[in-house]
Amino acid sequence: MKITTAKLQEYKKINRKIASLTAYDYSSAKLFDEAGIDAILIGDSVGQVILGYDSTTKVSMDEMKIFTSAVARGVKNALVIADMPFLSYQTSISEAIKNAGELIKSGADAVKLEGISAHTLEVVKRCTQSGIPVCGHLGFTPQFIGTIGGHFVIGKDFEMTLELLKQAKELENAGAFAIVLEMVPMESAKFISKNLKIPTIGIGAGVGCDGQILVSEDILGKFRDFCPKFARKYANLAQTITDSAKHYIEDVKNGNFPRIEESFTLKEEEKLKLESYQNN
Ligand code: KIV
Numbered sequence: 001m002k003i004t005t006a007k008l009q010e011y012k013k014i015n016r017k018i019a020s021l022t023a024y025d026y027s028s029a030k031l032f033d034e035a036g037i038d039a040i041l042i043g044d045s046v047g048q049v050i051l052g053y054d055s056t057t058k059v060s061m062d063e064m065k066i067f068t069s070a071v072a073r074g075v076k077n078a079l080v081i082a083d084m085p086f087l088s089y090q091t092s093i094s095e096a097i098k099n100a101g102e103l104i105k106s107g108a109d110a111v112k113l114e115g116i117s118a119h120t121l122e123v124v125k126r127c128t129q130s131g132i133p134v135c136g137h138l139g140f141t142p143q144f145i146g147t148i149g150g151h152f153v154i155g156k157d158f159e160m161t162l163e164l165l166k167q168a169k170e171l172e173n174a175g176a177f178a179i180v181l182e183m184v185p186m187e188s189a190k191f192i193s194k195n196l197k198i199p200t201i202g203i204g205a206g207v208g209c210d211g212q213i214l215v216s217e218d219i220l221g222k223f224r225d226f227c228p229k230f231a232r233k234y235a236n237l238a239q240t241i242t243d244s245a246k247h248y249i250e251d252v253k254n255g256n257f258p259r260i261e262e263s264f265t266l267k268e269e270e271k272l273k274l275e276s277y278q279n280n
Pocket of ligand 1: 022041042043044045046083180182203213214215
């Protein structure tokens with residue numbers, strides 16, 4: 001059954017945790033969906049884990065649209081959320097609504113944007129009024145890496161936790177259907193979650209959030225440039241991929257690939273004709 005934003009909010013009410021992952025391609029999205037994931041985010045982390053950029057700020061709208069449509073084609077049930085890339089919503093309200101709409105037209109059910117300001121709140125409000133559900137993103141916000149200056153835990157004391165809650169409530173009041181909390185102390189994230197009506201989806205924010213999200217390339221052990229402390233590895237695909245490639249190279253070099261059953265063959269009489277032609 002298709003998961004909606006209302007369904008995620010219902011899950012919070014009944015204390016049923018929300019499980020979500022990022023995905024960037026059709027086949028992975030299809031597998032995650034079949035496994036029963038609640039929400040799939042086409043994160044702008046695509047910039048680092050798939051495109052090899054050094055930051056999410058390099059990701060363009062055109063790139064996000066391509067990955068969003070690939071993922072959306074693989075999903076039947078999960079809620080599909082697409083990240084609004086850097087500077088796709090900051091320049092003006094009309095540009096933000098246009099870009100959010102393009103991600104919806106590419107197959108997303110909702111969009112996510114980072115940070116908070118009077119402008120961001122207005123974008124959330126106007127998108128929601130236009131029929132585009134918006135997920136907020138507070139705590140560590142990777143698109144602000146230039147101004148934050150590094151990967152820091154956010155909300156580390158009582159005052160900052162209250163400030164985060166205030167921001168989260170503002171997003172909720174503007175119409176956000178959920179909020180991602182990234183790299184927030186677990187006690188702070190639990191406190192914020194308890195004091196919101198909408199669900200929180202944590203990444204590096206402890207077990208007290210209403211749901212969790214991780215970058216799929218991290219849980220699969222495929223991306224090795226860096227691995228955050230909060231990303232649990234459920235597989236070692238990097239090793240599997242390297243071993244498979246090495247095995248294949250060896251088979252090709254030794255003439256063990258391809259076998260007859262992996263080849264197309266001529267009919268016997270055509271084979272004989274070729275052999276006698278060769279011998280004359
Ligand atoms: O881009 C991304 O993958 C994200 C998650 C880390 C929440 O925003």
